[in-house]
Amino acid sequence: MLKAAFIFLAPGAEPSQHKADVQTPEVELKVVGVQDYQAAEEVIRKLVSEGVKAIELCGGFGHEGVARATRAAGNVAVGAVRFDVHPGLNCKSGDSLF
DSSP states (O other): OEEEEEEEEOTTOOTTTSEEEEEOSSEEEEEEEESSHHHHHHHHHHHHHTTOOEEEEOTTOOHHHHHHHHHHHTTSEEEEOOOSSBGGGTTBOHHHHO
């Protein structure tokens, strides 16, 4: 079974509260909300220690945010949804906010 995660940015998101687990016969997906890049890095390190092998980032992560997440993930695959500006972040990139 593949253990995977989707991390989204949202103002005021707390990883301990804003999370969900979805299980299919082939994939165990953890969805986690974070409020900034630093929180994402912390969550990623925890997920990797729990055996997550693939991480996808929401479109709010800019180029720098993806780079930081990739460094935090080590050898775990990291992908990203791509928006130049994200409608959920007042049409800005996370790079300009975090």
